[in-house]
Amino acid sequence: MDSIDRAIISSVFENCRISYEALARQVKLSPNAVKNRVHNLIEDGVLSQFLVVFNPKVIGAESFQAIVTTNGTESQRDFVNTIGSHPAIGHISTLATVKGGAYLVWGEFTSIDMLHEIRTYLRNLEEVVDLEIYVVLSEYKEPLEELGKLHLRVLRALRTNPLMQISEISQQIGLSPKTVRRALREITDSQRVRFIARPDFAAGSLVNLHIRIEWDETLITLEKLKKWIHSEFPLEFWSPWASATSSLMYAEFVVESLQEAECISNTIRESEFVKSSTTLVAYSSGKFPYPSQTLLNELLDTEEE
Missing domain, CATH: 1.10.10.10 (Winged helix-like DNA-binding domain superfamily/Winged helix DNA-binding domain)
Structure with missing residues (x-):
């Protein structure tokens, strides 16, 4: 790759x-x-999931990230499935660790009470010995126009195959290609729905790296930090997950080797504006429906009845 x-x-x-x-x-x-x-x-399985989901802002959702540390007695597969059974949790990466188990968890929540319930759920798992959970900043666009029956009809066809061609959608739902094309343009312009892929980097023999960065806000802003990382590692830098309440960010990288990972880690750690950094290597992951996917499916099912 x-x-x-x-x-x-x-x-x-x-x-x-x-x-x-x-x-x-x-x-x-x-x-x-x-x-x-x-x-x-x-x-190759690198692009393995294609989905139709709500823009999280449509359902009033914010994102969170958690580090779950265990005593190491769990079956990793079963533990990932247990965590993923919670409706708010959409992605879990298993992390390499020298003691016990460690998991990086992503999800969405729609209220503070829901976030507290998620925290309680994770803490009460028998194998869990420590938990860090953060609300992370999102950059989703503000949704505009509501979706109509025509748009939902097109989305209902696309949720089984988001890559479906306009001609196929037209045949399946009995509308002209011109009407389908217009509906898709309106769906996109509304910014209420996203057509996304969820990649599996391990399938491409790549190393998925997460670096926990605590930075000095008196020396650099979050935006400048993200720009600096992108300029230093334009190919490797995948995405930033910044805490909404503290100067803390998890920066995700995709690299070809552990040597490349070490180079990135050292460069970040030695930067004058970085207070501390911790490097986490993910070697497998579990994908589950986010609320933004589940609630869209529920809407499409309801409208179909």
Whole structure:
């Protein structure tokens, strides 16, 4: 996997319905070359999940991240499934650790009471010995127009296959391609629904790295810190997850080797504006429906009845 594949994954992660022509313009290849790369990423399992989900702001959701530490007595597979059974939790990465077990958890919550309930649920698991949980800043756009019956009809077809071509949608729901194309444009413009991919980096023999960074706010702002990381590691830097209440961020990287991971870790740790950093390596993950996916499916099911 090279830098072009990573750029494709990043774009498809944000919008899995992006056209091959648009991707080709971004990575400066022909549409056919991009198509072949996307198909290879799908066959290799790197691009394995394509979903239709609400913009979290539509349901009033915010994001959280947690580090769950255990005594090491659990079956990892069973423990991940137990955590993932909570309706607020959508992603769990198993972390390499020298003692016990450690898991990085992502999810969505719609109220402080719900966040407290999530915290209680995780703390009360028998194997858990420590828990850190943070509300993280999100950059989702403000939703605009409400969705109508036509839009829901199109989304109902797409949730089984978000990559479905306009001609296929047209045949399935009995509307003209022109009407379907207009509905899709209106859905996109409304910013209420997202078409996303959830990649599996382990399938591409890549190392998924998370660095917990505590920085000095008197020396650098969050925005400047993110820009600095991106300028230093434009290919490797995947996403930032910044705490909403403290100068703490988990920066996610995708690298080809542990040597590359060590280089990134050392560069960040030695920066004058970084107070402390902890490097976490994820070697497997579990994916579960986020509330933004579950609630959209419930709406589509209700409207269908």
